[in-house]
Amino acid sequence: MKILASTLTIVLALFLAGCSGQTEDQKFVALAGTFLEQFLENNPEWATSLGDHRYDARLGDYSRAGIQKDRTFAMAYLDSLSGIDPEGLSPVNQTDYEIMRSNLRSWVFRIDTLREYEWNPMNYNPGYGIYGLIARDFAPVEERLRSIKGRLEDVPKVVAAAKENLKNPAKIHTETAISQLGGTIGMVQHEVDRLLEEVPEMKSALAPAQETAIASLQEYVQWLTEEILPNATGDFRIGDANYRRKLTFALESDYSKEEILKRAEADLRATQDALYETALPFFKEQYPHQTDEKVLENRKEVIRAALDRLAEDVPTNETIVDRAKGYLKETTDFVRSQNLVMVPDDPVKIIVMPEFQRGVAVAYCDSPGPLEEGGETFYAISPTPKEWSAERVRSFFREYNNHMLKNLTVHEAMPGHYLQLVHGNRFTAPTKIRAIFSSGTFVEGWATYAEQVMVEKGYGGPEVKMQMLKMRLRLIINAIIDQKIHTAGMTEEEAMQLMMNEGYQEEGEAAGKWKRACLTSTQLSTYYVGNMELNALRKAYEAKHGEATEMRTMHDAMLSFGSPATKYVKAALGL
Numbered sequence: 001m002k003i004l005a006s007t008l009t010i011v012l013a014l015f016l017a018g019c020s021g022q023t024e025d026q027k028f029v030a031l032a033g034t035f036l037e038q039f040l041e042n043n044p045e046w047a048t049s050l051g052d053h054r055y056d057a058r059l060g061d062y063s064r065a066g067i068q069k070d071r072t073f074a075m076a077y078l079d080s081l082s083g084i085d086p087e088g089l090s091p092v093n094q095t096d097y098e099i100m101r102s103n104l105r106s107w108v109f110r111i112d113t114l115r116e117y118e119w120n121p122m123n124y125n126p127g128y129g130i131y132g133l134i135a136r137d138f139a140p141v142e143e144r145l146r147s148i149k150g151r152l153e154d155v156p157k158v159v160a161a162a163k164e165n166l167k168n169p170a171k172i173h174t175e176t177a178i179s180q181l182g183g184t185i186g187m188v189q190h191e192v193d194r195l196l197e198e199v200p201e202m203k204s205a206l207a208p209a210q211e212t213a214i215a216s217l218q219e220y221v222q223w224l225t226e227e228i229l230p231n232a233t234g235d236f237r238i239g240d241a242n243y244r245r246k247l248t249f250a251l252e253s254d255y256s257k258e259e260i261l262k263r264a265e266a267d268l269r270a271t272q273d274a275l276y277e278t279a280l281p282f283f284k285e286q287y288p289h290q291t292d293e294k295v296l297e298n299r300k301e302v303i304r305a306a307l308d309r310l311a312e313d314v315p316t317n318e319t320i321v322d323r324a325k326g327y328l329k330e331t332t333d334f335v336r337s338q339n340l341v342m343v344p345d346d347p348v349k350i351i352v353m354p355e356f357q358r359g360v361a362v363a364y365c366d367s368p369g370p371l372e373e374g375g376e377t378f379y380a381i382s383p384t385p386k387e388w389s390a391e392r393v394r395s396f397f398r399e400y401n402n403h404m405l406k407n408l409t410v411h412e413a414m415p416g417h418y419l420q421l422v423h424g425n426r427f428t429a430p431t432k433i434r435a436i437f438s439s440g441t442f443v444e445g446w447a448t449y450a451e452q453v454m455v456e457k458g459y460g461g462p463e464v465k466m467q468m469l470k471m472r473l474r475l476i477i478n479a480i481i482d483q484k485i486h487t488a489g490m491t492e493e494e495a496m497q498l499m500m501n502e503g504y505q506e507e508g509e510a511a512g513k514w515k516r517a518c519l520t521s522t523q524l525s526t527y528y529v530g531n532m533e534l535n536a537l538r539k540a541y542e543a544k545h546g547e548a549t550e551m552r553t554m555h556d557a558m559l560s561f562g563s564p565a566t567k568y569v570k571a572a573l574g575l
Contacts, residue, residue: 024088051372057150127184252565365417445530
């Protein structure tokens, strides 16, 4: 591997030497272009999600050798970047230079220090790579099925890599992997068959790969269940030192862990105050005979009673998708009527979340990749799993009642993720670096900020405002439990009490969030930090241009630079 590393470094050094006489911008654009080509080839599933379909017929290399190859690749390009003077770059290229360098450093950190490939069996689920070829009609079904066949044939290699690499995973990661792999097996069985119904003449050619993949995945599940799970004593907590470094890469922000916690705890109290002020008039309206001042001054009782009344208006597994479709039209009409931001015409489709993706989040927005031409955006909603008890289902829909579903539609679709990502994909630059390395902090920050703007303009009345404030409590608590679980030994009971007593979450939602926090260190902090940064960005913009500035002008400007970290957007706006 040292020979490979030296060879690649020499090749890239010669490449830059051949660029002598060129400007720093020309050198960086050429290097970034070479990097992108090799990156996409080395990461075929990621290439598919970005919209580059040249490598759709294979899966990535998850073996030890493949992981070492990734490290060699990242180190070689870090060395090459050091040969370019960022001060000599244009502002756009300077931003992309920093984004590329940060992501390469993060990559090396994850390989060398986090070593997730040794303790997270969820990493070896090929479902995402296969689903990406099923979900979108980016090519004729025959072409996509040929690619699916190639990826199915690679599944045994992924399973073999998992058995080679995994060392004492944590119980929660193992249980979640087993559950999600069951969904992947079902997808390979049923969703692939659904595509084959359109071209039945391909069934015989695809059947062997399909059978082999299913058998291999079943073998992986059996191995995890019988050999790994009984002895899965690994710690899911990544520890303070690793958390700090991972947080720096995840946020691309100047906020320290301590500053985030300090601000979150202060914002928790302020948001509870705002929720009480909104809930009190609603409470008096709903319970006109309750005039006891002691009751009215009991903040938690008033808030809980108001939220309980809203929780009576619920969808079901059978109606939730249609309700969301109606709310999408409603929110789109509202954004247009208020002239809040330019509304694109790109299609968005509300779907039921595929089973193999359930178990971490309730909903997500899946936009077409920045390299995809004319793809659809999916707003996926997860119904309750079949094995849930009636009581847990009731708890779920109390949390995701019709008013909360409106707010969720704002966050995931309009004017949240869907709208922002469509705007972001329209940004053009000399390189595609920021397109492939988008900032989760900016993306989630915009979606939570969008919730506030809609309520600020009156969408949904006090009912949706209470749910927005409840969601704000949630994003604040997300940041608190994220770091306390992974760095301070917060227990499940402590996290549940905080979420339910201070955030007014239903037991089912809190239980799901505990699981998500254990599985996804630092990701839950992106919502709160992103929200702080977007609100600060608006404040800075209004300070420069005046508070009377048209919202659409301001928001279109904020969204016009792709999806980089907020600090880069701020600099690009001259703030």
